[in-house]
Amino acid sequence: MDTRRRKLLRLVACAAALLLENTSGKRKRHRRVWRKNRPLDLTAFDSRNNFLRFVKMTSEDFDLLLERLGPRLARQDTQFRKAIPPRDRLSLTLRFLATGKRTRRRERMPQEAGNVTAGFLGCSCFLTGESLQSLSCAYRLGNSTTSNIVKETCTAIHQLLGGEFLQRPDSAAAWRRVADGFLQKCGFPHCVGAVDAKRISLHPQGSDDKRSVLLTAAVDAHCRFLSVSVTPQTGDSDAFAFEESDLGRALDRGSLRLPAPEPLPASDRASPYVFVGDGAFPLRSDLMVPFPGEDAGGRRAAFNRRLSGARRAAENALGILTSRWRVFHTSIPLQAEKVERVVLATACLHNFLCGRRSEAYLPDGETDSWRSDGLGIMKSVRREPAGGGGGEGEDVRNAMTDYCQPPSGLT
Template sequence: MDRRRRLLCAAACVAALLLDDTPEKRKSKRRRVWKKNWSTCSGLPTELTADDSRNDFLKYVKMTPEEFDILLRRVGPLLTRQDTKLRKAIPAKDRLSLTLRFLATGESFKSLSCMYRIGGSTVSKIILETSTVIHQLLQEDFLQMPKSEAEWRTVAEGFLQKWQFPHCVGALDAKRISIQDSGQSGSTFRNNKECSVLLAAAVDADSKFLYVSVGAQGEYSDSFLFEDSDFRRDLDQGLFHLPPAEPLPNSNLTFPYVFVGDGVYPLRSDLMTPFSGEDVDPGQRFFNHQLSRARQPADNAFSILAHRWRIFHTSIHLRPDKVAKVTLAIVCLHNFLCGRRSKAYLPVGPSDGEDRALVEGTWRSEGLGVMRPVQREQETSCSPEGEELQNIMKDYLSRPTHKVREDGSI
């Protein structure tokens, strides 16, 4: 009998321990919240699509509801997640609008977490996944180098008609994007005690990106970036399939198709840069002026990025590899909206115009946010062929019959 009583007491003690439900126990077992139920928050994407909130929609996602729907149809299938027994998946529409709002406003993850009632870590995951999907699905149609000689000639015709520079197939430029040092970037992304990544690009006459490279080490200059880039290697190996040298307009002078860049790039037979130094003759000065006009699309492209995507107005608090994903998505969105000639995305004023005389855009007084030009730290190289072609183009542009006419043509 005593033995039975002892066994019953032991069993009761074990049951009491198993059923212990103290506050400390309950706290340790608390489940993580998938979506917060904050009834005081507002600004959900469903509210932004209402007709009376159209201006707010343009402000926060930089496109019209119609353009948003077109984009959603493209990327939605890869953003859709399956519901589970425990929770409903966040809709693709919310994932896309959340990402666009982050890119367009530069709001913090904490602010977006409150607005969309989603956990902070989930916000970060959604933004990176959606940015990757946008780049993956849009790059084939909106971020491709021309693949044939005919397509390159079309690009060159755009530069001739809009910027009065013949045989130009792209404007090269690069900017530093400031990022906040998370302590994991190392010294390779530092420059003058600042942490940054480089965005290098080739742009067509309509300020659409033909080629981009993001994430190169911030300690290097533009010229080093070009010399060590895949772009230069492909150019040297003839993988771009540029047209062969052809006569310049209204002339018997044979001239190759070239890219244009500023003084930090090397002068080559396929890359025209300005005459350097202060002691330049009138012909060289006019050549530099025309070359500067041909480079305006690159300035415009970077200025539009900085003014339409406000994430570039503050140092980005992401690791360099994540900054690259976000930037590539923005470049694809830029080309997508430029291709549609979106009035919501491309209002009159921010970029430089191509009238008879250069019309400076408002970006010149407002700046480029955290995008900074790369300064030339040493003299760049000049090939003999490049110098010869530079002088040929100088003489061609200086002829009275080839100067810019009143209608903007040559």
């Protein structure tokens, strides 16, 4: 009996000592990170080709971009968790933008990537295209955290790069430089931009409704975006009213500061500076579209060929955009507001990398071979039916038709 009592007293004493120790001093807390395990940093890959495949830029371009965006992406550590570094925030977002297309085959990962590669191989979604859920798996993050990182980083890219790399010309001299590029490259006079409009499908998470947004873009002769606007599209109609777009309103208000009409090259006939588009756009005095129908070998055909060469810049720019940022190859699982941020961010990155002449983005400066890859979920639009005729637009097009005729004796 005494032995059992002594054992019981000994256990009570030990329990009391442990309780006293826990209550008398502060327990040491270990700060958690926002990940479940050690981060998997894309930039840790040793393979240069692997790096290029997942972020569509060289490590030098990535570091320069990170230098610009780092302060905006940085977050403060808290007493509970360490903040996710700007490098991981940027690489995660670029992977979402660059690898949205689900591949048809399983790609082999390089052996030199070591344990990091093995970690990614454990997540099959890494090899078949990136969604927000697969990125959450790869980066050991929560779904809402991943979504917020993509949204915040796309916003930062547009806000910090847009003023330098996605800014419309703001003077007549700047617009003339754009026109000189089209004249030298395409032979089309007084062209201050090629315009195009596309409908982008989106499928927000948690919603069975398939919606879309309307992308309207103006491009210079070197396939760089001059202006990009994204507006939600109501209903199922794919009709496009140029007058309701940002560019159309700016032209109507006269706020673009286009040069005043000047004589065409080697001519004494004054003609306004114009944008060029396809049949989805209306004919205006500041917007040229091709003659309808076929007139092979005629005067109209010569004009259409010359205009098509200038308009191809917009087709090429959108082809490059969808080929490199493959988030546009499947319905985007985001709300219209977030899709707008994605589009504007990719347009800024496009101009940034074109300006850098990045070998990863545009090998050897090629711009005409990207249209064969298609435009993914970007669909063509049709013109909104409208009354009225060309008027001044017909006069301008006829004058430019005269200019575009080949010399006598040539066909």
